[in-house]
């Protein structure tokens with residue numbers, strides 16, 4: 001692709017994606033585009049070195065199946081609390097900002113499940129705002145990673161201020177945690193108790209990096225996915241009706257629990273299709289180290305290689321009628337014949353998302369809890385278009401009214 005100042009390779013075919021992300025992953029590390037600016041927010045975890053490996057191990061342990069099974073019911077209760085809180089604060093018919101409110105529900109759940117409740121909810125709003133501004137002001141640095149930091153680019157000031165705001169919340173919390181109690185399943189305690197290969201414990205900055213990485217990866221992505229869910233349900237009444245019928249049939253008037261999840265099959269398929277069409281992680285950049293050949297095309301060492309789930313998820317021979325939102329694509333029968341790398345909303349290979357299972361469960365629980373009580377009506381005319389930042393976000397602020405179910 002000719003992007004003017006750079007000429008990255010764009011890789012879209014599933015078999016080529018497999019080559020770059022898995023089979024020859026050692027030749028395609030995370031460097032340069034996106035990763036360089038991201039390290040300024042979350043530290044070396046956004047790279048490839050020992051700090052990444054150490055943190056990946058911790059995140060994997062925290063987000064493992066058995067650990068998530070232990071927290072699912074508490075997560076479900078926290079989500080009900082979050083939705084209750086939203087209902088109490090919102091007079092009937094009053095529009096709410098979808099991203100802000102869904103972020104509140106998600107972060108309350110994440111803080112309870114994995115942060116030992118260490119971040120007060122009042123500070124969490126602040127933190128979420130700062131992370132959102134930081135991740136949305138990296139556009140120029142993402143496209144121009146070779147420009148030195150000493151040369152100012154648009155977005156730099158907002159980014160710096162946001163990183164400072166993140167530090168102001170997280171660093172005191174890390175220092176406090178060192179003196180205080182150790183909790184189970186708490187990322188802060190786990191990072192503080194970790195030693196690197198030389199047996200050294202992590203310093204405050206390294207613990208801060210792990211905490212910010214986990215919070216950034218685990219909140220903004222999920223909240224944005226749920227905003228897209230509201231947008232889709234608003235424009236696809238048949239899918240919304242089928243989803244609601246499943247939720248009502250499975251839950252009745254009960255709150256969702258872990259036991260309900262296997263029965264919320266259509267809900268899960270809707271979320272999978274949502275992540276196909278609105279691939280929040282729309283781009284996965286890599287840098288080639290040595291020369292390579294992919295399907296007869298020479299890839300020169302030192303070049304940027306772009307993988308885009310957004311584009312691969314729209315290849316018409318792999319996904320017939322790609323523009324149609326059709327959760328049935330993810331029925332077990334239709335999923336079977338697809339190339340494994342045709343769907344990579346959560347990446348693949350050594351960096352594959354460690355939060356996939358957690359996201360799936362959390363999103364099912366939030367969708368079920370919200371839709372059991374409300375019909376989200378998105379305000380404004382016309383479709384809500386996507387916009388690319390670090391993640392795929394709606395171009396405009398999404399405002400919605402939460403109509404109580406049964407009021408129509």
Ligand code: HEM
Pocket residue numbers: 030056059063213214217218219221222225275279280281284344345346347348350351352353354355356358359
């Ligand atoms: C809509 C939800 C989500 C999407 C679309 C998503 C997408 C992704 C993608 C595409 C990657 C791969 C990056 C690469 O190959 O370089 C990734 C990595 C990662 N994700 Fe997620 N993610 C989501 C939710 C979560 C959640 C809920 C958590 C944690 C609770 C999480 C934690 C992580 C971490 C720590 C990594 C880095 C893994 C590594 O570099 O080894 N993600 N995610």
